[in-house]
Amino acid sequence: MTGATAAGSATGPAGPEIRSDIPPVEVDGVSVRFGAINALSDVSFTVQPGAIHAIIGPNGAGKSTMFNVLSGVYKAAEGQVRFGEHRLDQMRPYKIAGIGVARAFQNIALSGTQSVAENLMLGRHHLTKAGFLAAGLRLPKATREGKIHGARIAEIAEFLDLGEKLHTPVGVLSYGDQKRVEVARALCTEPRLLLLDEPVAGMNAEETDRMAAAILEIRSALGISVVLVEHDMGMVMSLADRVTVLDFGRLIADGTPAQVQSDPEVIRAYLGSGDEADPAEAAEHHAAEHHAAEHHAAEHHAAEHHAAEHHAAEHDQTAEAGRRPAADPRSSDSSGATS
Ligand SMILES: Nc1ncnc2c1ncn2[C@@H]1O[C@H](COP(=O)(O)OP(=O)(O)OP(=O)(O)O)[C@@H](O)[C@H]1O
Numbered sequence: 282m283t284g285a286t287a288a289g290s291a292t293g294p295a296g297p298e299i300r301s302d303i304p305p306v307e308v309d310g311v312s313v314r315f316g317a318i319n320a321l322s323d324v325s326f327t328v329q330p331g332a333i334h335a336i337i338g339p340n341g342a343g344k345s346t347m348f349n350v351l352s353g354v355y356k357a358a359e360g361q362v363r364f365g366e367h368r369l370d371q372m373r374p375y376k377i378a379g380i381g382v383a384r385a386f387q388n389i390a391l392s393g394t395q396s397v398a399e400n401l402m403l404g405r406h407h408l409t410k411a412g413f414l415a416a417g418l419r420l421p422k423a424t425r426e427g428k429i430h431g432a433r434i435a436e437i438a439e440f441l442d443l444g445e446k447l448h449t450p451v452g453v454l455s456y457g458d459q460k461r462v463e464v465a466r467a468l469c470t471e472p473r474l475l476l477l478d479e480p481v482a483g484m485n486a487e488e489t490d491r492m493a494a495a496i497l498e499i500r501s502a503l504g505i506s507v508v509l510v511e512h513d514m515g516m517v518m519s520l521a522d523r524v525t526v527l528d529f530g531r532l533i534a535d536g537t538p539a540q541v542q543s544d545p546e547v548i549r550a551y552l553g554s555g556d557e558a559d560p561a562e563a564a565e566h567h568a569a570e571h572h573a574a575e576h577h578a579a580e581h582h583a584a585e586h587h588a589a590e591h592h593a594a595e596h597d598q599t600a601e602a603g604r605r606p607a608a609d610p611r612s613s614d615s616s617g618a619t620s
Contacts, residue, residue, distance in 0.1 A: 299331025
């Protein structure tokens with residue numbers, strides 16, 4: 282991938298070159314409440330520029346809520362999230378692409394009838410100058426621009442092993458491929474910060490390894506920061522530079538994978554009894570159960586998605602603002618978040 286290091290670079294926490302125009306993400310005293318539930322209580326941590334930073338925790342820990350705060354979907358009742366001069370916690374979701382923040386969702390939110398290339402093009406809309414009308418009329422300026430974007434889309438698709446599937450409708454791709462299209466679409470916005478919500482949820486071992494390799498490559502080739510919310514503790518341990526652990530909405534640990542893995546409170550949170558020696562193993566067991574449910578939900582979601590398209594082909598499934606994972610009934614309404 283090219284162009285990513287144009288703004289200059291420095292050495293990142295794990296060695297690879299990072300861009301010099303990437304500020305840290307500073308989460309400062311964030312609390313979110315849903316009625317009487319404290320989904321997040323006074324959570325603070327920093328995502329260093331160019332880091333792969335994982336947010337983990339058992340069921341109901343507050344991971345999705347944190348993802349939604351970082352991506353502007355939920356408002357925090359207290360606290361701030363700063364990204365350089367910007368306040369992520371005060372931005373509307375559709376504005377954050379403009380400051381270089383992209384998100385890929387747990388449940389695939391792509392247009393199944395459109396090709397990979399068409400879905401990726403949607404990620405570049407805010408970068409197109411010619412506008413939709415000019416593009417629709419194939420005016421010369423739009424044609425020129427289209428070629429440039431087309432080349433970049435092909436490059437990003439290639440990077441995520443989707444080069445041969447550019448013209449395939451997304452709906453016929455495997456689950457693992459679709460998840461990588463979702464990440465590719467986020468990358469097409471040319472982000473400085475990539476937010477991934479459970480990128481390997483519902484994946485088998487091979488797909489998980491492929492996604493983990495892609496995330497490492499994204500960071501080393503682009504030098505951007507990656508924040509991932511994840512259930513699979515084993516995956517996180519081999520991937521992340523830094524891990525923040527939430528439990529019942531509180532931050533209980535924040536450190537390197539090795540540090541959090543041996544933290545007694547993390548062991549207790551994941552194991553309940555605290556009498557097992559290896560938290561990663563216990564978490565994997567926990568994740569396996571979670572994933573079985575996720576996979577089921579993902580299949581259900583795919584079937585629903587298919588049916589929805591059949592009934593309303595022209596409905597745009599890719600609308601950015603207010604998009605929610607369809608398989609999560611709680612996520613259909615964020616109005617409960619106290620602001
Ligand atoms: N929209 C909502 N309305 C009411 N309560 C909510 C809502 N979203 C989350 N919660 C509650 O907030 C708490 C944190 O939930 P959250 O989904 O952020 O946790 P999580 O760590 O992502 O869990 P999981 O791993 O099960 O997805 C839970 O008690 C949950 O029931």
